Amino acid sequence: MTFQMTKHIWVTNTCLTIVTSFPCRYGQYIVMSDIIESWRQWLLVIALAVAQVAISLALPVPGCPRGYLGPGGWHMHGQYANCSGGAASYIDRLILTPRHMHKLTNYKYIYHSSQVHDIYGILGTLTSVLTVYLGVHAGRILQCYNCTFMRISRWLSWGVVTGILAGILCHFSKEDGIIPVNKSLWSLSFVLATASMAFLFLSLLYFVADYHDWWSGAPFLYAGMNSLALFVGHKVTRHVFPWTWKPFYNNHSELLAMDIWGTALWLIIAYFMYRKNCFVTV
Structure with a gap:
């Protein structure tokens, strides 16, 4: 127990030392350097998202x-x-x-x-810009902070904040709220909810796979090595059995189960392509 506490204190102090000595021109505002570094872009992205919401509701x-x-x-x-x-x-x-x-x-x-x-459509493009930029910001955190503790804490913070905002907009429900979660409209609540999950998963994967090297990334590694083949294959077989079938109940749950089944089949195909050293690239 004493060793673990000492190790934790040493890691924390090391992180603070590294962050403090990191060459950044923001001085005492280094904790906000990832936002300050791109405040102009944030103003534009937020303005587009606000415009989308205003037009949609008014x-x-x-x-x-x-x-x-x-x-x-x-x-x-x-x-x-x-x-x-x-x-x-x-x-x-x-x-x-x-x-x-x-x-x-x-x-x-x-x-x-x-x-x-x-x-x-046009309005959905405005909020999709926010989706892309949140991903860009996740990468900017890697550049602004060179310590695992700071990186993960920032990603977790963004995950919590975007999740709470999404919940407020949709009233923490599936179909209700001021702005319901709607992928077809690329609604603001959908953007924030998916971004929240992405930030949280990124934090977990970075800690498990990159920092501790406890996980190789399988089975998703196999899909990533042949993403082009899987994308083209999915487009060709999207209406072909056994990847898909004619829905019996035609509801959200059945369509979700069908998509999960199709994804699992393509993961199996990707695994065998990986084992045979078969990779499709451009």
Whole structure:
């Protein structure tokens, strides 16, 4: 016990010494150096996210309630059947026109909506910038802090903060809240919730795989070594048995189980390709 406490104190003091001596021009604000280093980019990214939320909630859409963010169709007993995507879909239909909109979406099969909605639309692009930049910021933490303790504590902090913000927006529920978690709209709560999980998992994986070397990364290592082959293969077999099948109940749980099963099959294929030294690259 004494040895473990001494070791912990030594590691903590070493981290503080390394961070203090790290060549950074922010002096006493070194704890915030990752944010200060990129404050201009943060202002732009936050402005885009705020604009997306403001437009989604405030833009009047003909025949639909202001701020509707649902899938339309049978949602809410068909009360807003032609309001799929709300303001996001309305803007895409005006600017892109239905002819140039992506039409392959699961919500149409679940809610039987006849309205065209592009999951890669204009408004969703604004919040997807935040998703990308949160990933960039996770990498910036590696550059601003050269100590495992500081890196993991920063990632954990970001994971907690983004998770709480996501919970506030969606009321810690699956389909409710001011801004529900919605991948098809790339809603702000979806961005923050997924970012929170990513930060927390990154912290865990960095501690287990990089710092202690307790785990090699398998079986995900095999998929990463052949990501191109798996991506192309998935596109070719996405509607082919045994990777997928015609849903019996056509609900979220069954579709999730189908996706997990398909992913497991591709992991097995990736493993055998790895064992045979077969790698597809560009």
